[in-house]
Amino acid sequence: MAKVLAKREEDYAQWYNDLVVKADLAENSGVRGCMVIKPYGYAIWETMQSDLDRRFKETGHQNAYFPIFIPKSYFSKEADHVEGFAKECAVVTHYRLKNAEDGSGVVVDEDARLEEELIVRPTSETIIWDTYRNWVQSYRDLPILINQWANVVRWEMRTRLFLRTAEFLWQEGHTAHATQAEAVQEAETMLRVYAEFVEEILAIPVIRGIKTESERFAGALETYCIEALMQDGKALQAGTSHFLGQNFAKAFDVKFQDKEGKVDHVWATSWGVSTRLMGALIMSHSDNNGLVLPPLLAPTQLVIVPIYRGQEELDTLRPVAEKLMNELRDRGVRVRFDDRDTHKPGWKFNQYELQGVPLRIALGKRDLENGTVELARRDTLEKSSIPLEEVAGTVNDLLEQIQQSLFEKALRFQKANTHRVDSWEEFVERIEQGGFLSAHWDGTAETEERIKKETKATIRCIPLNAEEENGKCIYSGNPSQRRVLFARAY
């Protein structure tokens, strides 16, 4: 099989798109900007979901479900929020089709116009806070710690599979608290949950920080974020957690009585990650042969490919493969024996490389005679011959090792591509090569905007671990107390 992907170093965007499609992760649908998530891609997303869901529940959250539609009037109640989302939303105006009078097909029935238009949710703060109003009277009703797994729609003009699509899948947490401190702590807790999930499961190192005012979520007082660095040197926001203050409680009149009988508005957070994480996953580890999957996310962790001529040879290999498969399953390894006779071994090898299966065992007649198998590792592409009887005892360690090694490699890449920059000239030059630039900024939205205009770089975050350090803004020369992280971003 010829290499099916554009080369990563020649055309990163094309390589990415080729990979997503050819590895059977997702594809564009007939609906502008909406993707089809194919079974292989969806299986990876399901693993992410189930791990995240466990973490949410362990931190005291419950799932619920709120309507997909938001009445236009709700949407307008929080001024910043509507400003942030009104320009990119799908609007439902009618509730019926009818046969065209000229027999040309179905048309919208103008008699079935909604009194008030409905917005397909781009995010659910407004509909949820409208609901919380009836759930909260007293401090006894707080906190509310709810998460929702859902689809949302933002009418993006330029879309890319997983990274930016009109419809995407996500989870959105929406919590309500009696005090500011508790809400801030919740937002910080969820940032930690996201960071640990992305680092432990996706094997992607992240920078934890807060957004500048102009990069905040529409309606938030503080946006916490995790930022990851992709192989092409561009940053990707992998998750956000917002402290919303009392903005939504005020907009939707959600009040509670505390122990002393005092009435106050409720404090809020919201937080989310989406199928965008699939994009981050792909762009952190993969290569010109295709996807490279951290073992914890791999639907198949090890594949056994028989090398044989004729049914008889396959029949001698089969019991060996099945015994090995059972041993591995007993140890919790997700294993597949690919005995399809519709495809040749070489085709299968390429396919499993393309789909990022972490380990591959080739099992042939000669191996059997020698009591060995050929074991190939997807991340390093190394092959080794190992005694058949040692395989089962080796695989779990090896999978852990690969998981660890992918994280370390990505961390080395991130560190090698993070630079402290102290002059505008250096900034302008460096930004062309990508990576994170750690630099002083005077704290004004004007400077931030100008830097963005001149270099396409944005402030990804003010890192949580940023040390106090007196310096001068690289752009304006005005005083600054800490460095922030710039990058061009997805």
Next chain:
Amino acid sequence: MAKVLAKREEDYAQWYNDLVVKADLAENSGVRGCMVIKPYGYAIWETMQSDLDRRFKETGHQNAYFPIFIPKSYFSKEADHVEGFAKECAVVTHYRLKNAEDGSGVVVDEDARLEEELIVRPTSETIIWDTYRNWVQSYRDLPILINQWANVVRWEMRTRLFLRTAEFLWQEGHTAHATQAEAVQEAETMLRVYAEFVEEILAIPVIRGIKTESERFAGALETYCIEALMQDGKALQAGTSHFLGQNFAKAFDVKFQDKEGKVDHVWATSWGVSTRLMGALIMSHSDNNGLVLPPLLAPTQLVIVPIYRGQEELDTLRPVAEKLMNELRDRGVRVRFDDRDTHKPGWKFNQYELQGVPLRIALGKRDLENGTVELARRDTLEKSSIPLEEVAGTVNDLLEQIQQSLFEKALRFQKANTHRVDSWEEFVERIEQGGFLSAHWDGTAETEERIKKETKATIRCIPLNAEEENGKCIYSGNPSQRRVLFARAY
């Protein structure tokens, strides 16, 4: 606490609605016809999902995700299909809001009108078969066995929580096959999966059958269904599985080449169950005290309520409760120790009855002295005093017993309310008392329609196990070969 529900025997519809709301399962939202599924209700749905998902995967299916929007033109390609759904669909016509010129808020931006309207999916056959066209060339690409967990929208005019809502959650399987026989077998397999799931997990006995032509899914050649009988004598369709023939393959031009090189259209099935099952669950087992949950679906299977005066007494009870809780958890029981001091034991008792927790243990000072606890069973409302040390060893058996007993009780009810009816007079009289009526029908849509008009009864199904039996149609007197099942239905 006063009884909070309308009486089931006095106003069934009100009792149902009260129960759904007061047991914290769901409530109406600010969006017409759309519900909020509350955490307690959603936790039950999640358990259904996860059990069904396992059954789907065990029968070879994979999950995927397709767009929520369907271009109007796709929708029209299968004639019966559009006829069936066009009258109740949400239509997206615009993709942007803007500030009103008079400053009155946001309005739809008329410049952002879609060239082609998008329908919010009421079901996904059309968008999925448009996608399958590119996935299938050869018999090697078949079968495709895909399921989707998703939200769908049908613009119902009269809605009821869980039973009939404008938006609901469901799963929809969509499979593609090389032969008619294989597709029929798939549809039958999935009917079996649904029937086993509903009987084993929801503890609801079902009748398996096929729909008459007029009750078929829009676009299907055969609709298989499971029908359950609710406590008020009305039937509820709990799941359907459709053999779609080549209708959608023809509408979307999906062809494949078989082993011999012959080109043919692909054969299809689709099948789904929805949050409607929550309605079936509630209406099969619950009583005037609230929800009765089969233990397999109960988020909390056993609750321990401490009976105490003052912190000191609670402190002596706590270690006993915690030890018991740990023992039960080790045995896989989902258990909660409710030591909240914001509510009195009596309030808690009522609340757990309302929410259908299968077992409740009251643990007080006197019990401790006697080495016993009071164990209350939700389904029978029986209380017994049992030695503390025997509790852990008893609970699993008891939960199984309750699960079994709920099913048997529902089965007795179903049998007691299924009647063979051989005359029109008897039919008209019997139907008023509810239940399934097993009667001869002449096989014509006209008779079916007239019976419906005169009695509000529909043919729920032609049972799969219906025996050949010569008889006369109860309405027309024309010859009939087998009995069918009539009922008034949700």
